[in-house]
Amino acid sequence: MNADFQQTPNNLCPYCSAAFETFDGLKAHVVAVHKTEPLPKPDGLIQLTVNGQSHKLLVAPEWTLYQVIHDKLGLTGVKMFCDRGACGSCTVIMDGRPILSCMTLAIECDGKTIETAEGIAEAGHPLIDSYVNHHTMQCGYCTPGFITTAKALLDRNPEPNESEIMQALAGNLCRCGTYPQHPKAVLEAARTLKEEHSK
Amino acid sequence: MTEKKLGPYQTLKQEGTYKIGYDKPTVDFKQIGKRGVRRYDGFEKASGKALYTRDVNLPGMLYAKVLSSPYARARMLRLDTGKAEKYPGVRAVLRYDDPAINGQELTGSIAGTTRMAPESAGWAMLPVKTILSDQAIFEGQMVGVAIAADTEQIASEALKLVKVEWEEQPFILDKEKALDSDAPKLISGADSNKIADEDRELTEQGDVEKGFQEAEEIIEFTARRDAHLWAGAELPSVVARWSGDKLEMWVHEQQPYLSKLILAEQLNIPMNKIHTHSLYQGCSFGERCNPSNWSQNGINVLAVLLAKKADRPVKLVLNRAEKFYGFSGDLMVSQFKVGARRDGTITAVQMNNLFANYMCTTGVEHLVENTKIPNLRCEGTTVFVNKPPAWWNRCEQLPNVFCQTLVFDHIADALGMDPTEVALLNDGCEGRDKSYLEDFQRENGFEPRDSLKECIAAGKKAIGWDENWHPPGTRQLPNGRMHGMAFTWSHDWDDTRGTGSAAVLIQNDGSVSIIAQHSDVGVNPWTTYMQIVADELGVRYEDIEINPFDLNVGFALMSPDGSCNLGSNGYVVKKAARKARRMLLDLAADKFDLPAEALDIEDSTVFEKANPDNRMPVKDVVKMAVPMLNAVGIWTEPPVLDWAWHTQGLWGMALETGRPRMCRQANFIEVEVDTETGEVCVTRVVNVNDVGKAISPETVEGQMYGGTYMGLGRALAEEMVWDPATGVLLNRNLLDYKYATMLDYPASDNIYIETGLGHGPYGSTGIGENTATMIPALLGPAVYNAIGKRIDDFPITPNKVLKALGKI
């Protein structure tokens, strides 16, 4: 971890140094006791909910969301492939939408909720198994980016047809050429989800 | 006559050397050849847990960046790193004139000695191959200085503070002008840009003059191919960490063993002090299999030296633009003369091939190896241009496929014959006809089959060749586009070769480990090794594991190149499993109080053959067979472990080692050409391969459809564009260097047949390289069949189609 990066500072009141367990507690205190709002917030402090876990992070203005998720939080499912918005490999789901984490500045993501392939796997989403069963990976470098893109699709359209799947995944590059397997894997996952739902 | 008794070493060597036709199946296939075997790497890769070199972050790790040349050819007159050195966060600066590196050249290692023969790779041919030089010979070359800093951003900012005074020098980009007397010479004072390559300058078989005299039809034509490159997913990366005199490395390479060997030789670090990790590899396609290039040997040396200087771990990752540091070995222009009799028998082929920066292969080799054409002559010339080095790119056979496909398509067209018939008529081996192959099959116990005939028949049926193929430029579709079809064929990928070693260990709980380093580039190799060990050892697939990320285990499997991944390693793990099985049965004999021959293993259980109810799980047999244990009440036994080594053929020496290629493939394509826009729309691709034996059917198919996308992209869209005025490569990114997306081309139809004729284990052949190599050249004939005009200038982009049609 770099010297210029530190975890959440203690929730100390800037006026009276009272300590609080949560940031929200501190906020309520400042409003109630010191009658001031907004609460002064350290430059670069952001709050992210990643795969259901809340993180408070101090980020430099130039850091991308990829850097924060991959390098700082250690979630290796976010992969840089093209390095500039051309491949979809660094896709994460932010507030329900697939976005490119290499093209997003972390500092603009305060308060956002993010999902990565790791979270999708931990939640036992059927996409993971259907991807494995259909050999929807070769070198595997692009695979988590497809998984997140496909998950975002299934979230908003639980029964996509083949062409909708292909349109949704068209922005993801795979040099190994695993393309024909993706629609099959996503369709299977959609079927499994439906079965699970109707149980 | 008494046979000389072999010592232990010679026995191992003899057991490990490939012998033709000896690999007849000895076990029932349960896992081998089965569909639905769970992929070893599937969950890790889908869930993002799989680690790649680029993912490695160590405590205290620094990030390195290297200066690259902004000019196609220039010399540094002055390099001022003073400001950069003082920049906060900069921890080490390594200049080209640093005593640790001064003048040190990239080095290589294959071909007999630990030194790479100079003709073995593109980098070795270049006039400048200093790791960090003050002389640039192509735009983007790593030059001058490398900097390690606390963050990547700081390293990049520090590089901007480096002041360089450049002397720009004249450069040459066009290979066809490189030999002109007034062309700037890459080597100052040299009188030519020609690269001497004696081995490849002339290939001759028979007498072409005689062949042309016998011909009833003679054609001549010229074809061109432009550069493209690997463009793999994971960027070139390395992490180096010193601990005293011990060096720990994380490398993104196909051949970590070779890179360790090179590093040891180059920096004088004993090999036993280098501990190398090779994690998952984000693609390679040969890109990460030239351990001697700037992108591998170069960055490894820089990271190691910077780590030493800073006394901190150093990570060096090239960025996407910097990854355009080389290209395929088929930047070429070819002149052909082909003679044939009216019945389709080709009597002579003469070709002149001009290559830039490296001649991977001559271009004529497939005509030698795959055909009975008696008279061949190929002259090859290689020239220097101010572009990066060229080398193999899935795969080095591209020039050979290019030449064979075009020769056959042009001559079939001139004779007015169906190209599939011309292929079958000229099929053979090194100038000999099919009876040679039939005799060979008989003598070596192979099934007598003609797999080219079988592949062609299957492919024709699948694509509807007999109903749809037509003379060039004669079929317009209702949508206004012109319809075209084409076909090509080869036998080349029965040329497996390579050396590997591995051990099989039965753990104390009965689970089984395959022990060896291996680099995975995505071809699902480990699943196949586990399938083989399961069947050969008699244990459940689920009980087997491989953890091949560490070279320190001492064993290393053959790198995934030369189509010899499984071709060599299948033998290695098979032999190791059989040897471990012998050990296990020897131990079990004691427990059963029976001779080992009376026992068998199935489903992870040892049983008496004559009385299958007398059985014991493997885990109980090995209960006390441990590598170590502290005081216990009963005696321990040694662990059940054995290892094997295998070497498989020599590259390019098929006939010398008595190994003609016997497995064939045929590729068919159907296109529609829009004559208004020049767009070539691919509507169908049918790949048919005789794979000998498919160990993992899904993996075979994966290589076939995956290779199709790469092949089509290379034929139609992928090209590297240099600015003629500045020598700068203009499309160093994946927006402008276009390769296939899901929507660009249809999924191919993939058919494989299994004749068991291959030289690989269980009669298998390579499948990873061929489709991507076969498809590109096929587009020329397909577009010709559609529009009736030849565009022998690849890639076939819309502007070339419109030009051929006279529209621009």
Ligand code: FES
């Ligand atoms: S790495 Fe972000 S889009 Fe390619």
Ligand code: FES
């Ligand atoms: S599986 Fe290798 S890039 Fe997609």
